[in-house]
Amino acid sequence: MKLTKQDIQQSTAKVYDTIVVGGGAGGLSAGIYLQRYLLDTLIIDKGKARSFWMQELHNYLGLPPDTPGRSLLRQGKEHYLSLGGDLLDAYEEEIFDEGETLTVGVKVGRTKSKYHTFRTKYLIAASGIIDYLPALDNMRNVYDYAGYNLHVCLICDGYEMADKKVGVFASSAANAEVIFPLGWFTNDITLFTQGLFEVNEDLRGKLETRGYQVESTPIKQLVGQEHQMTGVELIDERVVELETGLISMGSQYHSTYLDKFDLEKQGNNLVTDKMARTSHKRIFAIGDLKVGLNQVVIAVADGALAATQIWRDVRQRIPHYTKSA
Amino acid sequence: MKLTKQDIQQSTAKVYDTIVVGGGAGGLSAGIYLQRYLLDTLIIDKGKARSFWMQELHNYLGLPPDTPGRSLLRQGKEHYLSLGGDLLDAYEEEIFDEGETLTVGVKVGRTKSKYHTFRTKYLIAASGIIDYLPALDNMRNVYDYAGYNLHVCLICDGYEMADKKVGVFASSAANAEVIFPLGWFTNDITLFTQGLFEVNEDLRGKLETRGYQVESTPIKQLVGQEHQMTGVELIDERVVELETGLISMGSQYHSTYLDKFDLEKQGNNLVTDKMARTSHKRIFAIGDLKVGLNQVVIAVADGALAATQIWRDVRQRIPHYTKSA
Numbered sequence: 001m002k003l004t005k006q007d008i009q010q011s012t013a014k015v016y017d018t019i020v021v022g023g024g025a026g027g028l029s030a031g032i033y034l035q036r037y038l039l040d041t042l043i044i045d046k047g048k049a050r051s052f053w054m055q056e057l058h059n060y061l062g063l064p065p066d067t068p069g070r071s072l073l074r075q076g077k078e079h080y081l082s083l084g085g086d087l088l089d090a091y092e093e094e095i096f097d098e099g100e101t102l103t104v105g106v107k108v109g110r111t112k113s114k115y116h117t118f119r120t121k122y123l124i125a126a127s128g129i130i131d132y133l134p135a136l137d138n139m140r141n142v143y144d145y146a147g148y149n150l151h152v153c154l155i156c157d158g159y160e161m162a163d164k165k166v167g168v169f170a171s172s173a174a175n176a177e178v179i180f181p182l183g184w185f186t187n188d189i190t191l192f193t194q195g196l197f198e199v200n201e202d203l204r205g206k207l208e209t210r211g212y213q214v215e216s217t218p219i220k221q222l223v224g225q226e227h228q229m230t231g232v233e234l235i236d237e238r239v240v241e242l243e244t245g246l247i248s249m250g251s252q253y254h255s256t257y258l259d260k261f262d263l264e265k266q267g268n269n270l271v272t273d274k275m276a277r278t279s280h281k282r283i284f285a286i287g288d289l290k291v292g293l294n295q296v297v298i299a300v301a302d303g304a305l306a307a308t309q310i311w312r313d314v315r316q317r318i319p320h321y322t323k324s325a
Numbered sequence: 326m327k328l329t330k331q332d333i334q335q336s337t338a339k340v341y342d343t344i345v346v347g348g349g350a351g352g353l354s355a356g357i358y359l360q361r362y363l364l365d366t367l368i369i370d371k372g373k374a375r376s377f378w379m380q381e382l383h384n385y386l387g388l389p390p391d392t393p394g395r396s397l398l399r400q401g402k403e404h405y406l407s408l409g410g411d412l413l414d415a416y417e418e419e420i421f422d423e424g425e426t427l428t429v430g431v432k433v434g435r436t437k438s439k440y441h442t443f444r445t446k447y448l449i450a451a452s453g454i455i456d457y458l459p460a461l462d463n464m465r466n467v468y469d470y471a472g473y474n475l476h477v478c479l480i481c482d483g484y485e486m487a488d489k490k491v492g493v494f495a496s497s498a499a500n501a502e503v504i505f506p507l508g509w510f511t512n513d514i515t516l517f518t519q520g521l522f523e524v525n526e527d528l529r530g531k532l533e534t535r536g537y538q539v540e541s542t543p544i545k546q547l548v549g550q551e552h553q554m555t556g557v558e559l560i561d562e563r564v565v566e567l568e569t570g571l572i573s574m575g576s577q578y579h580s581t582y583l584d585k586f587d588l589e590k591q592g593n594n595l596v597t598d599k600m601a602r603t604s605h606k607r608i609f610a611i612g613d614l615k616v617g618l619n620q621v622v623i624a625v626a627d628g629a630l631a632a633t634q635i636w637r638d639v640r641q642r643i644p645h646y647t648k649s650a
Binding site: 025028029032035036037058059060061062063064065072076079082155158159162180181183184185187210292293295297298300301302303304305311315319320 | 350353354357358360361362363383384385386387388389390392396397400401404407408480483484487505506508509510512535599617618620622623625626627628629630633636640644645646
């Protein structure tokens, strides 16, 4: 059930089988599997799943290709709650390792927030990433288009950009490399650096060979209407017309609560085994936090893997489930 | 598009980027991703996906938990066709390796069938498995309950069997081992061997310790009504009452067309790398054919992985897609 302030007291007294940090696609899938394994589950969600602001999921089997991400999440939450799982709106703060259990400290409530702790045998980190957006004076202007025809995921939306005039918004030479796989879909590409980084000779040469443009003047605002970006206005008042855009400014990883565990990483991503377990035996990581493709279908499958392995672990000690109080 | 006899001629002349053998959840997901990568795809389907006869998918994020498997497949087929993918009702027969391409020979049509060949750069084997069912004189009687309260998948449906009186139908001592993880969900288990195998001392000891029953008399028929099995009638006319059942008779692997490639296996399952590639660089395997959990969400994710790797392979040689004729 959705935990209210009244329920919290009861929930802090018990030991969950699993606490899932993050109520996005991966976390909800894990929760559904866990509850169906009769494991006592709490999902801690701060309602900021990356898929929430996807206007259309185009590549999720079983859903019409214009389904908004938030519909998937709404259905998943209902599904999870119908199986008796607990759900709490809160911000994860810190985790304490107590050997046989972990304690998760969270902040509940946006104003006058209170600190509570919950105990669990296993933890699934499903708190994902959030994309950095181009920083403009008027961020409302960016949000007007992001998730519509201003994309953040090449794999998801390259198809939508095919043969179109695309602006790529990057924050570093490394991030700008997305241009080359984007070149599979379209030849008409302009890289906007906003003066944030130098285009070195090597990169410039590759861009020129392919006939891509570079624009280093900072952006004043995006131009368009009804969530459809039609171009970019630069601070020198020139306007560059575009049909669509791709943001590649890097991502913020929602995993600082795991830093103290010094888990094995590859770049910013957690390394996991085939069943989504990190280098800590009681901590699993699924979805965008871990090494691999950042795709909804992958996060959903990861949830099934982590839940199944936790069930196997628990079963080794207790051959039959016990009804929770 | 759905290929008709008229279209076949045209399709046999070209080289597909990928042919997917099997139009189940994994194959359709692969097809959706491939078409969105602007790769020319043909799915060869004989319409026997394992999920087709699942009456209710209980653990698929985004779909209400009473969604029939066939709804998922119908939606997926529409989705795939809307992206311009080709689909052919046919039986795969044999594959020829020609180095840079593979040729797939198929039989089209149930009566007066004709043999055709299609060429492709990559192949995704998504033809899955089908469960062996208890062999009774009247198989109609088995089909009456299979997929309703007579289950084949413990991971999917253990939850539905919790605290119920369950009959397990096994064909070997190895298959009977499913009883122990089933014991997580319920203590009331009867193993039906039908005299197909000996319950050795070790297994019998473990079953007795847990208080499980063994019934070795062959089954005359399943008893019940309106797709709900309520028990089993044995050939000696005794009736054993049950509330639900789990079939564990092994599975037939639909992969004989791959035998000649001598691909690396683990038991009956194909070994694949992280991107679902087999030991043959042009052949990928997804879903139940490969090592791993036999779950719809896993097959769907596998499809995304295989398609993405094929796109990467193709892109290495050709940086920009070319419109197909």
